[in-house]
Structures are given as C-alpha cells and as structure tokens.
Amino acid sequence: MEQVEREFMDFDVVIVGAGPSGLAAACRLMQQAQDAERELTVCVVEKGSEVGAHILSGAIFEPRALNELFPDWTERGAPLTTPATRDEVYLLKDAESAQKLPNAFVPKPMHNIGGELTRYVISAGNLCRWLAEQAEQLGVEIFPGFAAQEVLHDDDGTVRGILIGDMGIGADGQPKDSHMPGMELRAKYTLFAEGSRGHLGKRLIGRFDLAKDSDPQHYGIGLKELWDVPADKHEPGLVLHGAGWPLDKHTHGGWFLYHAENQQVVVGLIIDLSYQNPYLSPFDEFQRMKHHPLLKQYLEGGSRVAYGARAITKGGLNCLPKMTFPGGLLIGCDAGTLNFAKIKGLHTAMKSGMVAAESVFEAIANGDEGGNELTAFAAKWEQSWAYRELDESRSFGPAIHKYGTVGGGAYNFLDQLLGGKLPTLHDTTSDHAALKPASEYQPIDYPKPDGKLSFDKPSSVFLSNTNHEEDQPCHLKLTDPELPIRDNLPKYDEPAQRYCPVGVYEVVEDEAGQPKFQINFQNCIHCKTCDIKDPAQNITWVAPEGGGGPNYPNM
Incomplete structure (x- = not known):
C-alpha cells in the first residue's frame, strides 16, 4: 500500500482498552481534573464492538478498588447485586468422587466470605459497561469498535500515542471501496490496558526490555460458560472452587462454579499453559469436567447460553515487568497484576489503573508536556495494597x-x-518451552459431547457471537508459514489443533493429499493462547479490523 496521509487528534491521555484497569484509570484522571478545576482530555479506545464485548472473567469481585474510586457505587447502580454467601473448595479425585476440603486447610486468599469486605458474584462485562457510563459522565471520550494497531514513537523511541487500524483493507492487503485510513491519536501519555498478552504491550515489553529483571511471564487459559438453570438448583451467592480430575498431576489448574443472579450459573476451567502433553485439549477437558456429579447436579436440566475463553496473565509479582517507559505505562493484565492466589484480578487491575492515573495527572498538573518516564509511579505502586497482595503471594x-x-x-x-x-x-521456564514431544504421550480419547452437558467447538463458537469481516488480512501471523507442517506436525502433532478453544487451526489435506495448515481466523475469540503456547513462537496475534471478535453478553 502507498503511504497515506492520516488525520490525527490530540489528547492529554489516550488509554488502550476499555477493561477494568483502563476505565478505572480514565475515571480517576477525570475525578482529579474536576477536583482541581482543570481541563483534561482523555480518550479510551476499545477494539470490541461495544464496551464489554470482549470482557470475560469468572468473576468473584472484591470491591476494594471500587470503594476507593466510587464510594457511592451502590447509589450509582453498580452491577454488584449477588453477595457471596457460601464458599466451598473440593478436590475431584476421579470422574465420580470428590472430597470437600475443610475450611481451615483452604489458603486464606481463597476465602470468599467473612472478613471486612463482601465479595460479589458479578459479570465483569457488565461492570465495565457501568464503569464506561461513569467515565462518560465525567467527560471521557470512549471509542468502541476501533482497534489500536500500532504505537506511535518519536525518533528516540518515546511513545506519543497510537495508530488506529485501517478499516476496509481486503484479504489481499489492498484498499477496498469502503477503505477508511486509521487515525493517529496523539497523547502526552498513553496507558496500555489491553488485557492479557496485549499485542502492543508485548511489543513495548520487547522494545524497552521491560522484563529484563523479571521471571518469564506465565499464563493460563480460562474457559467459561453461562447457564440458565432451574430454580430448584439455584442458590444465589454459592461459590465453588476445585482442582484435580480431569487434569493429571503434570497439568495444573482448577475449576469454578458460581451461582449468579437471574437463575444463572457460571462454570469454568482454568488450565496453566505450562502443560506438557501436546495431545491435551483445554476445551475437551472442560467439556468432560462438567459430567462430574458434583458439577452436573447444578447444570442438569439447564441450558447453556454463552461460551468464551481468554488467556490469563498469572505469573504474579516475580513475573511483573517494569510498567513505565518514556511516554506511557502498562497497567492491569497487560502488565500482569492478577493475584492468582485469590483467583482474582479485577480489583488489582483497577488499582493499577488508579495509581497510574494519579501519577499521570500529577505530572501534567505540574506542567509536564508528556513523553517522560513517570518514575514516580513505581514508588506509588509499590506502596499500594495491590502490590502488597502480589508480594504476599509471590511464590x-x-x-x-x-x-x-x-x-x-x-x-x-x-x-x-x-x-x-x-x-x-521461581519458575524460569516459559510456558511454550514446557511442551514435550508427542512421541512421549498417547493421544487422548475424549468422550463425544452429549449436547446436554458437553458440546462441540462449532456450537460453542456460535454462542460466543464471534464475527469478523471475512475479506480482510488474517490477523494471526506466521513468521514461517511452513513451520507448522514441517516442524510442529511431526514433533508435536501440531498442538494448535487442540490448544485453540474454538477450532481456528486445523491440519487438513490439500488437493494432492498432503497435510496443510489451515487458519479459520473468523472463529477467533481473541484469547491469545496461540501467541503464548506455540512451541516455536511462530504465531503472532495482532488486532483485526475494529469491531471484530466475540460479542459476549454478561460474561
């Protein structure tokens, strides 16, 4: 394509991603501006078709950061309506039996009732929709349906904003009749809040060597379904967690089942992406898990209404990169602020955004014209309760x-x-490097889905409401297009066929009867698992045309 002249807009602060950290940062910035009676321009860019469309979390929510941000959140109508009322943890011994763990033996961070704070079963997507309303009332501009495609840098590398991806580029890379060049959003400071394995955050970590003093980051894949269940099986506020079956001793993870409002139950499985067996399919492990009697009793007779999956940045403090660089900050799961010991990250993500907002506003209020490294952030962050939480669970x-x-x-x-x-x-082995050759394992014979408790990938993709414009460049980039068949297939039986939770990657036969690596990018739900787990690190996820991807309801 020829070089195009781009329009631009100037802001004091641009925030990439309308998730908990980005929206909390936006709200806190404008609160400070109003308190100081100072004009401030803040823009939030969101690649989903609407705020909340790409948000997926458990979620049991601890409102500590929300209490600080909006002490009157009840009066403002925040969607926290179902307090956790009963909290149980189980070890699934096999496909039929389970052992309930005595409360005294459950690690304190995993307790969800008692103490000073009430925890709530919530929809993280609905929380973000509500936070966006608060942000807009404060004067924040939010642009959903626009994907941040590139970071704008000065000649010396300083971050000066972002470039919105072009709309209307065909699969051949050429502009279509509907082509609309992306706009530059320039800012004094840019906050990157893309969520786990953000594609711009990944580049920034590499460019500024932000992880040089950290352990390799570790991830999980979280799969989740939303069910409507009969009234006699519904107990609002019931919180169940567990581990064990169906995962073997070399595969780590755990499951959750929460009773939410409106006769709905959420059920999910988190699997560490440090697993070794290339034949393992996280999706199929999740589907067979639901047949365990402990979980089945709550789902049987109900109907599945939504499905999704998302990578989880779970390495904790040991893996947390430096969060500042000239002209911007990484916040939330783009950096890795989740407290996996609690199986919670919304509250710490929000707090990281609020601390970032306070550091940015302090600089701008003192006449800073942008482009500097906000070194004051590190001290403020390390003095926060969120940092202390991560420190306490660092191992x-x-x-x-x-x-x-x-x-x-x-x-x-x-x-x-x-x-x-x-x-x-410390764990200094990257997740992708943990995968072992297929020759050391036998293929796993997963049971066929019954269409009542367990389901196939196509029907699950349908329930994620995923959609991409088909005539656009594939957003899943292969550094070496021949590698999947040449190397991964003989050594690992090409694990992308199984680690992708929506069937994006397939090995099919071409016209000559030879294996061919096929990418069905239209199915992609932006979970980022391929970018993390590919053993050769040959797949790079980049943002597709804005508005594409899943459209989750109250997930």
Whole structure:
C-alpha cells in the first residue's frame, strides 16, 4: 500500500482498552481534573464492538478498588447485586468422587466470605459497561469498535500515542471501496490496558526490555460458560472452587462454579499453559469436567447460553515487568497484576489503573508536556495494597508448578502460616518451552459431547457471537508459514489443533493429499493462547479490523 496521509487528534491521555484497569484509570484522571478545576482530555479506545464485548472473567469481585474510586457505587447502580454467601473448595479425585476440603486447610486468599469486605458474584462485562457510563459522565471520550494497531514513537523511541487500524483493507492487503485510513491519536501519555498478552504491550515489553529483571511471564487459559438453570438448583451467592480430575498431576489448574443472579450459573476451567502433553485439549477437558456429579447436579436440566475463553496473565509479582517507559505505562493484565492466589484480578487491575492515573495527572498538573518516564509511579505502586497482595503471594504459582497442585498448595499454606518466611520460589521456564514431544504421550480419547452437558467447538463458537469481516488480512501471523507442517506436525502433532478453544487451526489435506495448515481466523475469540503456547513462537496475534471478535453478553 502507498503511504497515506492520516488525520490525527490530540489528547492529554489516550488509554488502550476499555477493561477494568483502563476505565478505572480514565475515571480517576477525570475525578482529579474536576477536583482541581482543570481541563483534561482523555480518550479510551476499545477494539470490541461495544464496551464489554470482549470482557470475560469468572468473576468473584472484591470491591476494594471500587470503594476507593466510587464510594457511592451502590447509589450509582453498580452491577454488584449477588453477595457471596457460601464458599466451598473440593478436590475431584476421579470422574465420580470428590472430597470437600475443610475450611481451615483452604489458603486464606481463597476465602470468599467473612472478613471486612463482601465479595460479589458479578459479570465483569457488565461492570465495565457501568464503569464506561461513569467515565462518560465525567467527560471521557470512549471509542468502541476501533482497534489500536500500532504505537506511535518519536525518533528516540518515546511513545506519543497510537495508530488506529485501517478499516476496509481486503484479504489481499489492498484498499477496498469502503477503505477508511486509521487515525493517529496523539497523547502526552498513553496507558496500555489491553488485557492479557496485549499485542502492543508485548511489543513495548520487547522494545524497552521491560522484563529484563523479571521471571518469564506465565499464563493460563480460562474457559467459561453461562447457564440458565432451574430454580430448584439455584442458590444465589454459592461459590465453588476445585482442582484435580480431569487434569493429571503434570497439568495444573482448577475449576469454578458460581451461582449468579437471574437463575444463572457460571462454570469454568482454568488450565496453566505450562502443560506438557501436546495431545491435551483445554476445551475437551472442560467439556468432560462438567459430567462430574458434583458439577452436573447444578447444570442438569439447564441450558447453556454463552461460551468464551481468554488467556490469563498469572505469573504474579516475580513475573511483573517494569510498567513505565518514556511516554506511557502498562497497567492491569497487560502488565500482569492478577493475584492468582485469590483467583482474582479485577480489583488489582483497577488499582493499577488508579495509581497510574494519579501519577499521570500529577505530572501534567505540574506542567509536564508528556513523553517522560513517570518514575514516580513505581514508588506509588509499590506502596499500594495491590502490590502488597502480589508480594504476599509471590511464590503461589511457582510452588504449584514445582510441587504440583497438592504439594504446592501445602507449601503456600505453610508460607501463609509463617507470614511469608519461606524462600521465594521461581519458575524460569516459559510456558511454550514446557511442551514435550508427542512421541512421549498417547493421544487422548475424549468422550463425544452429549449436547446436554458437553458440546462441540462449532456450537460453542456460535454462542460466543464471534464475527469478523471475512475479506480482510488474517490477523494471526506466521513468521514461517511452513513451520507448522514441517516442524510442529511431526514433533508435536501440531498442538494448535487442540490448544485453540474454538477450532481456528486445523491440519487438513490439500488437493494432492498432503497435510496443510489451515487458519479459520473468523472463529477467533481473541484469547491469545496461540501467541503464548506455540512451541516455536511462530504465531503472532495482532488486532483485526475494529469491531471484530466475540460479542459476549454478561460474561
């Protein structure tokens, strides 16, 4: 394509991503501006068709950050209506039996009732929709349906904003009749709040070497369904967590089942992407898990109404990169602020955004024209309760990776009793490097879905309401297009066929009867698993045309 002249808009602050961290940052910026009676221009760009369309989380919500941001959130109508009322943790021994863990042996961070704060079963998507309303009332401009495609840099590398992706580019890379060049959004400071494995955040971490003093980041894939269930099986506020079956001792993860409002239940499975067996399919593990009697009792007779999946940045403090660079910050899951010991990240993501907002506003209010590295942020962040939470659970993930679910749980329980006196553990093996050759394993014979409790991928994609303009360049980029068949297929039986939770990747036969790697990018729900787990790191996820992807309801 020829170089095009682009229009631009100037803002004080541009925020990439209308998730919890980005929206909390936007609200906090404008609150400070109003308190100081100062004009401030803040823009939030969201690649989903609407705010909340790409948001997927459990979620049990701890409103500590929300209490600080909007102390009157009840009067404002925040969608927190179902307090957690009963909290149970189980170990699934096999496909039929389960053992309930005594409350005294459940690590303190996993407790969801009791204490000073009430936790709530919520829809993270609805929380973000509500936060967006608050932000707009404060004067924030929100642009849904526009994907940030590139970072704008000065000649010296300083971040100066973002470039919105072009609309109307054909699959051949040429402009269509509907072509609309992307606009430059320039800013004094840019906050990147894209969520887990953000494609711009990934580039910034590499460009500024932000992870040089951190362990390799670790991820999980979270799969979730929303069910309508009969009234006699519904107990609003019931919170169940568990581990064990169907995962083997070398595959770490856990499941959740929450009773939400309106006779709905959410059920999900999180699998560490450090798993070793290339034949493992997270989607199929999730589907067969629902047949366990403990979970089946709540779902049987109900109907599945939504499905989705998303990567989870779960490495914790040991893996947290430096969050500042000239002209901007990484916040929320783009950096990795989730507290996996609590299985919660919304509250810490929001707090990271609020601390970033306070650092940015302080600089601008003092006459800063932008482009500097906000070194004051690090001290403010390290003094926050969110950072302390991450520090207290810094060994949680590495202990489970090293000693297994039970042994790691025991290590963390003992560390908790001793007030964090045990040595800090580290896991320095990247998730993609943990995968072992297919020759060391047997293929897994997953049961066929019954269409009542378990389902296939095509029907699941349908329930994610995923849609992409078909005539556009594929947003899943292969560094070496020959590698999947040449290397991954013989060594790993091409694991992309299985780790993708919506069937984007297939190995099919071409006209000559030879294997061919096929990418069905229209199915992509933007989970980022391929970008993380491909053993050769050959797949790079980039943002497709704005508005594409899933359209989750109250997920």
